[in-house]
Amino acid sequence: MNTMLKLGPAGAFGALALSGLPAWAQEGPIKAPTVEQMAGMVDKGDTTWMLVSSVLVLMMAIPALALFYGGLVRTKNMLSVLMQVFMIVAVVAVVWVVYGYSMTFTGGGPFVGGLSKMFLAGVGTGTYAATFSNNVYIPEYAFVIFQMTFACITPGLIVGAFAERIKFWPLMLFSVLWVTAVYFPVAHMVWYWSGPDFLSDNTADAGYLWGMGALDFAGGTVVHINAGIAGLMGCLVIGKRVGLGKENMAPHSLTMTMIGASLLWVGWFGFNAGSNLEANGLAALAFINTFVATAAAALAWVLVEQFRHGRPSLLGAVTGAVAGLVAITPASGFATPMTSIILGLVTAPVCYIFVSYVKGKLKYDDSLDVFGVHCIGGIVGAIGTGIVAAPSLGGQGWVDYSVFPAVAGTFDMTAQVITQIKAVAVTLVWSGGVSFLLFKGIDMVFGLRPTADDERQGLDQTSHGESAYNL
Amino acid sequence: MNTMLKLGPAGAFGALALSGLPAWAQEGPIKAPTVEQMAGMVDKGDTTWMLVSSVLVLMMAIPALALFYGGLVRTKNMLSVLMQVFMIVAVVAVVWVVYGYSMTFTGGGPFVGGLSKMFLAGVGTGTYAATFSNNVYIPEYAFVIFQMTFACITPGLIVGAFAERIKFWPLMLFSVLWVTAVYFPVAHMVWYWSGPDFLSDNTADAGYLWGMGALDFAGGTVVHINAGIAGLMGCLVIGKRVGLGKENMAPHSLTMTMIGASLLWVGWFGFNAGSNLEANGLAALAFINTFVATAAAALAWVLVEQFRHGRPSLLGAVTGAVAGLVAITPASGFATPMTSIILGLVTAPVCYIFVSYVKGKLKYDDSLDVFGVHCIGGIVGAIGTGIVAAPSLGGQGWVDYSVFPAVAGTFDMTAQVITQIKAVAVTLVWSGGVSFLLFKGIDMVFGLRPTADDERQGLDQTSHGESAYNL
Amino acid sequence: MNTMLKLGPAGAFGALALSGLPAWAQEGPIKAPTVEQMAGMVDKGDTTWMLVSSVLVLMMAIPALALFYGGLVRTKNMLSVLMQVFMIVAVVAVVWVVYGYSMTFTGGGPFVGGLSKMFLAGVGTGTYAATFSNNVYIPEYAFVIFQMTFACITPGLIVGAFAERIKFWPLMLFSVLWVTAVYFPVAHMVWYWSGPDFLSDNTADAGYLWGMGALDFAGGTVVHINAGIAGLMGCLVIGKRVGLGKENMAPHSLTMTMIGASLLWVGWFGFNAGSNLEANGLAALAFINTFVATAAAALAWVLVEQFRHGRPSLLGAVTGAVAGLVAITPASGFATPMTSIILGLVTAPVCYIFVSYVKGKLKYDDSLDVFGVHCIGGIVGAIGTGIVAAPSLGGQGWVDYSVFPAVAGTFDMTAQVITQIKAVAVTLVWSGGVSFLLFKGIDMVFGLRPTADDERQGLDQTSHGESAYNL
Amino acid sequence: MKMIIAAIKPYKLDEVREALTTIGVRGMMVTEIKGFGTQSGHTEIYRGAEYAVNFVPKMRLEIVVADSMTDTVVDAITKTARTGKIGDGKIFVMDVEKALRVRTGELDDDAL
Amino acid sequence: MKMIIAAIKPYKLDEVREALTTIGVRGMMVTEIKGFGTQSGHTEIYRGAEYAVNFVPKMRLEIVVADSMTDTVVDAITKTARTGKIGDGKIFVMDVEKALRVRTGELDDDAL
Amino acid sequence: MKMIIAAIKPYKLDEVREALTTIGVRGMMVTEIKGFGTQSGHTEIYRGAEYAVNFVPKMRLEIVVADSMTDTVVDAITKTARTGKIGDGKIFVMDVEKALRVRTGELDDDAL
């Protein structure tokens, strides 16, 4: 299995080794360095990049995601959506430092980490986290923060599936249980490993899917498929909105939705390029791939609309952009700008079909298309990653960290695609199953849905006692 | 007294010295380096971090603060608030480069600096500013910019206290006089010192409160208490809004308030973590503390509302978040994530009481709760800093720069808390007193308040000849 | 001619050489380094700075510019403006990686580059782009991205001139043709050169205007004059809005305009300071100049309004700010903070006159004042750059890269101003002429303008089948 | 002719409109109003400041019809708008002396 | 029954509503309108483009009451809405032939 | 006195207002309404969900004038508001029994 050990692109590899330039570059890299040695392997440029990336990802959640969603609901529910996304960030941030980081990023098993770092025990200004290059480290707090922003935004994505008809506190409870039972384990499976300077000593010290060789540069499975399938379960358990199909449920402010989508695009560079953990040419590759895949997807969606309805819509443009961002997420560090464009062009129509037809046919009320965009787009991207990563297509391939120093691994596209599909399946089953049980359970115990009258009057007034606008 | 000399956390210290890695790390640090030597002590990672942090702090003022405040006023006064915050930034920026920087960051005396750097005389692309680490420098312009953003936002905070009933130009005049007579001196007292490579030669070359050993990592006293008490004076001098208690003064757009609050949270990392002046583990610590204290405060406020009114509100969530941001500001570089959470949990209820009860009881019309959130939250944070900084609680303690190279100082919690209280008192008295006189004086000479009819019609039309919305 | 070869400020020069600190600083810089050597000449602090700057410039386009413009149109056309700016970014991003980068940044001729880098052929994670310092490089992808954001925002600026009355697809076609025939060539003329380590071998290997010695730090000619004159041509070809002068065309949401303007200011630091390509004292200088010139221009505009109408307006404040940002763009790396303030104070009134009087007199319907603010402000700035760059005024002068290592050149203000005027003229003629032909051609073939009824009903419903608000 | 003014619950608007078209009503004017009546409003609390919102959003319909149609229309509205809950609304009938279609100048019943 | 239509200054709305409830009015319809009259509007200037806003925001009240109450209601409105400044507004009284409560079908005076 | 109620195309508002002032109308109430009539609305599609918007934005004018002026006013509105296209709108005339100016208490014709 260790021959399959991989993560992180290899193409940039030679360059990296060179540009890393640790003081002792001369003597070659140090295996399993001590913390004192790590202190000398930190580049402030990387630290700055990780802190900035964290800022960008937080901005993706608040205000970006909140506005993207909020603009799509009716005025009477605007605040409920803003509130849900905002408080999920707050609650999960606390959970993350209490036990989330430990469950996700300590060893312990292939499926979930341990509790040794509960309350961030042992983490300090003088401890460091590994990157994907030998002998390159970042302050551990910076890593904790960056990963925290991912945990904070993911459950926020789910709320779009049952927007306009959910009770606040039961949703908060769900979010805590969901990150605990779904997000932390899945993130551990995909992203946990002991690092390039340590893995070769114990190649088993890694998460299940990581060890399996699944490639997910920035969280296509962990974030999007994970949240997307959970959303579907949610809207199935909760049921349709009162008046669906009868009343006009047009977005109350596409202006807000456009602001949200734009800031999502802007912030996503922290999400994808930040996931490289280093500010180098590979981060720049992830950045440009994210940029053009999104552009291509927005364009594709608008063209589909032009052909289907004779008119391109702003909502179509921004929805396409988000679909592109979702799809490129796992591939961003592996593809080339050109293959990224193709990935974007392919993803948009697929999501369009789910959003505009499948949903209507299957009659589930995924209010803001969390499943159609995030889960479907995530799946296309996750599987596509297995293709665009191929060195034969200019892709970055994978790095074999089972040897020290790490070397480029040999790429087998078929095998890789199969591995990707396995990873997708595991995520769908785990997240779909557990999410369904959580929704059902909470619904039975506390009830997830407000009364029809409250839903009619709107959640802003009935759940929060406020109005979004008093113009 | 020099045994009390301190500033900047010590915990991270060992690590810092190591990770700094100046070319001559071998020969040990250079005392009082020449500007040529300083040129070699600059890390571009730090420079980038300071420029980015400055961008973030400016964003906190425009649009974040402007929107946070603007959303809370009635439609007819929206533009007046946006205009006030925007133009205060513009006016103070000019004042800052003309004489503000010089008054604040040159020696001269314990209470205020000199005029030797008026018009930024002597500042160039080849001059450098000290950080909190020996032999680590940043371009002086970067320091001038970072501090400029602080000066630009602080008077903007004040306007919330008398929003909807102030004349534009008298407010501009007040802002200029206030930064000159209050902000620059207080900032000099708290933040001016000759730097780690020079202080040991003349331990007296520092601001009054800095020398006294007051800990204020990012501006709890200088920014929040300072502005908060000034706001209270302002609303007392100006009086209540016409129709207060009779007419419905509900926020015209909580959507805008939520955008503002979210961007404040996002930008605040530049404010707090940027105040470390270096991109290292300590900056990351300040970052994560800012993150979780805010999250905890938002949660606490919402829980209080749930118990008091049976419903959590979005306005409560974002108000709590801002209270948390205010409270953690002075402590961000000293606390641990866990003590930060506690600080957040404590601050929210205290501010809640002032905002929801004290204000009503004492019948002052602090329109947007500048006093209740910024001054009170600032005081809780400033005093709390004396506790959470304690190494016994995992805090960072303080660094003794009176020796070269600097060493960790011995921490005495009681003494520290007393020092913190002294610093708070000095700020309250100085800012409160001078602000009151300035408001009174301007009111007598030019008049601060528009006519009742103009106030009724709204300041947008009467002061600016515009309407915020033409939907 | 090579004696005139220049670009990039010289003042900071000594300092730079020192602070660069490549590993072999001892042996002095290497001429025409190999790519392997370049790999060691990259500083992660610079890479981070370029990636962050790119994020900021993208944010300037979406959402900033879209909101700044969108807020100024009537509700019924809000989405059309948001859509145009958003999709221009998407389309141009794809064009850029396909052939734009190659046309702009490869040699080939003084007026336009070649096609050797079509589809980014030859660009990889291990290739590097030159900065303005000898032996300082950044990952080429980072340079491609940064320049891409400039190409994406520039055509977006144009749409303001004929907002509320243009068909979507013809505009997209225009944008593609315009960047191809105008933007790429002009950018090549102004910004292409072979870099400080290579130029001395072939001083002819540079764009026409660059070789002529025109100074344009961040794109005054390439971006603002270029777009501004194109906009004028557009509104002349398309004609006035239906109902102009008769109906009330007041901005539908100055709140959105203020958000947009604030984010433009915030993002512009990436635009101007990012154009330095390195995170050093010179970037900080460009940053502070951008800050204070903008502040001064906002103040100046508001004062003019106070004298002319007796009231300062928010729209005036933000328009002044944008005018200041435009004017300082070419000068940002050359001026001092004080001369920047003067440039801002001068620019605002000039633009005010064009916006408030000239436009009315000449009766062209430049809806959102693209010509009055961007073209006029750009001209004032471009010519002013020739003055403020003078070392005699504390300016940075110019660097002579025709020798290796580069040295400061001798500055002749009159000659420089003449060169600047030449550059402005070339841009006006090229962009004005080609743009006019493009508009005319597209109008004849496809028609640029919707029917009067559609224009009445609004483009949101008629072109996009949506409504911006359903409150 | 008569003008029939009705205040109904907002979400009933489309249903009522359809009901009216089926019985041959060719036009109406609809206004979003704040209704005040037995149906109580709600309270909002902003940072402890409590505001009683006494008004309830309603839709106000104005339909001008020939005298003969009046009752049919009133019945149609009553049927479709009724939910049985407080706040269903009111219908008022007033006399209209003259009607004119701007486009054609047609008068009275022909104008409707 | 009579319909009393009044245009008043917006900030007077709550006062008037209270005054009317105290004299036993049980409902009304309120509309935000643009008023045009002797009270002059204001001008707005956007980048030198001047717009005269001739309309003044007003609140329009419609109250249907039994004939007997008409004068009391008119007086109550007049008293509370009056400030003595131009723009206080107008009150119009019109006849209502029929009233109906949708919820119950009650007619005329019982419907109010 | 008569109340003249007119539904017109929004962009015609200013023209009509001017026309009316020139013939001596001193005031009116203007409401933004959703009009329903022969003029058809439009459809909007959001991510494949299609909504038929059956209402067209219109401006509703209410003008109370002395009986004598009624026809002049109706003519003035008809002339200025007419474009000949479907949706020009309607004019209705109703009787007003009483008018009062809140500020002065002046009655009927003096109140206008």
Ligand SMILES: Nc1ncnc2c1ncn2[C@@H]1O[C@H](COP(=O)(O)OP(=O)(O)O)[C@@H](O)[C@H]1O
């Ligand atoms: N006297 C009245 N005059 C005008 N409109 C009225 C009157 N009474 C009620 N309305 C309108 O009818 C709506 C419903 O009336 P309400 O008393 O709340 O419920 P219900 O009609 O079921 O008794 C009110 O919101 C108001 O718009």
Ligand SMILES: Nc1ncnc2c1ncn2[C@@H]1O[C@H](COP(=O)(O)OP(=O)(O)O)[C@@H](O)[C@H]1O
């Ligand atoms: N002839 C009229 N018909 C209908 N409404 C009117 C008429 N005249 C005035 N109004 C309404 O009354 C309001 C106040 O009238 P105005 O002449 O401005 O002040 P005042 O009533 O004090 O003379 C106007 O804004 C308008 O809404």
Ligand SMILES: Nc1ncnc2c1ncn2[C@@H]1O[C@H](COP(=O)(O)OP(=O)(O)O)[C@@H](O)[C@H]1O
């Ligand atoms: N029966 C009616 N009662 C009240 N208002 C009506 C009626 N019919 C039409 N209207 C109003 O007149 C407007 C224009 O009418 P419409 O039939 O669309 O065009 P036209 O008047 O040219 O035939 C409608 O939008 C509506 O506001």
